[in-house]
Amino acid sequence: MSRLRAFLQLVRLPNVFTALADVIAGYWLFSGTELWSGRLAFLMLSSACLYVSGIVFNDLCDLKIDRCERPNRPLPSGVISPYAAFTLGATLAQTGILITFFMTVIGLESARLLFTALLLLASIILYNFKAKATPAGPWVMGICRALNLYLGMSPFWSPGLQWPALAILASFFYVTSFSYFGRQEANTSNRRTLITGVVGVGASLLVLGLFAGLALAQSTFALVLWLGLCIHIGRVGLRAIRNPHPSTVQYAMKTFIFCIIVFDATIVSTAQDWPQVLIVLSLLIPALVLGRWIYST
Numbered sequence: 001m002s003r004l005r006a007f008l009q010l011v012r013l014p015n016v017f018t019a020l021a022d023v024i025a026g027y028w029l030f031s032g033t034e035l036w037s038g039r040l041a042f043l044m045l046s047s048a049c050l051y052v053s054g055i056v057f058n059d060l061c062d063l064k065i066d067r068c069e070r071p072n073r074p075l076p077s078g079v080i081s082p083y084a085a086f087t088l089g090a091t092l093a094q095t096g097i098l099i100t101f102f103m104t105v106i107g108l109e110s111a112r113l114l115f116t117a118l119l120l121l122a123s124i125i126l127y128n129f130k131a132k133a134t135p136a137g138p139w140v141m142g143i144c145r146a147l148n149l150y151l152g153m154s155p156f157w158s159p160g161l162q163w164p165a166l167a168i169l170a171s172f173f174y175v176t177s178f179s180y181f182g183r184q185e186a187n188t189s190n191r192r193t194l195i196t197g198v199v200g201v202g203a204s205l206l207v208l209g210l211f212a213g214l215a216l217a218q219s220t221f222a223l224v225l226w227l228g229l230c231i232h233i234g235r236v237g238l239r240a241i242r243n244p245h246p247s248t249v250q251y252a253m254k255t256f257i258f259c260i261i262v263f264d265a266t267i268v269s270t271a272q273d274w275p276q277v278l279i280v281l282s283l284l285i286p287a288l289v290l291g292r293w294i295y296s297t
Helices: 003-010 013-031 038-061 063-069 082-105 111-131 137-153 164-181 191-211 213-218 220-242 246-268 274-281 284-291
Strands: none
Touching: 003 038, 003 082, 013 038, 013 137, 013 164, 013 246, 013 274, 013 284, 038 063, 038 082, 038 111, 038 137, 082 111, 111 137, 137 164, 137 246, 164 191, 164 246, 191 213, 191 220, 191 246, 213 220, 220 246, 220 274, 246 274, 246 284
């Protein structure tokens, strides 16, 4: 394994596009005709840094387990040292926070953005170093993703806004549910765990449909997108329940993760036209292409 490929695997490069989709969806939900701006670029960069730092810390915390279950991965194989991984994770975490601090200092954003980024980092640290192996693990992971979506919304958020909270709630339950679904992915999974996870994912898609109800009623494109998401996720989840082998469950987890992009595109459909929805969906292309070369779970 080359050192470059090892680092790309360590940071789960394909998954980074799902974090970017979160921020774009949150931003475009409010931005109207302002699609691209410097602050959106800064938000995407901050999100990517914080997300990758969490992935790196995740592998550091799993190092003992991976030495037994996934010995070929970058850290247990020795291609990347724990010190190098920690340095990378800490540097990215600091960079993500410094970006939002810079945006606040120059007056580009309010202190709410910096607070959101700090809360996201705290949730990432809590998940990796405390909650991951406990029943609270999936819930904290859901909080991380919900905060990442809110990171894109934060420049526009005001106390009077309530309807976008439904999108955040849907994202929270979606990620919480599939995180619970995949808790035993390295071994043969318990069917009850898989069923519970799939039911939770289904409920989150219904909440998403409720949030996007007007768009689904007015746009055939949005309706087909949401129905396609529901059908594909349901099919993959049911197949894993029938055959809870690690390879089947891991494939389902990879699908759930990449479908975050489709989930976010559905959110965008409530505020933007189909070209903007397609832009978010296009993030699937690099994610899927890189996913053939670099693992995602």
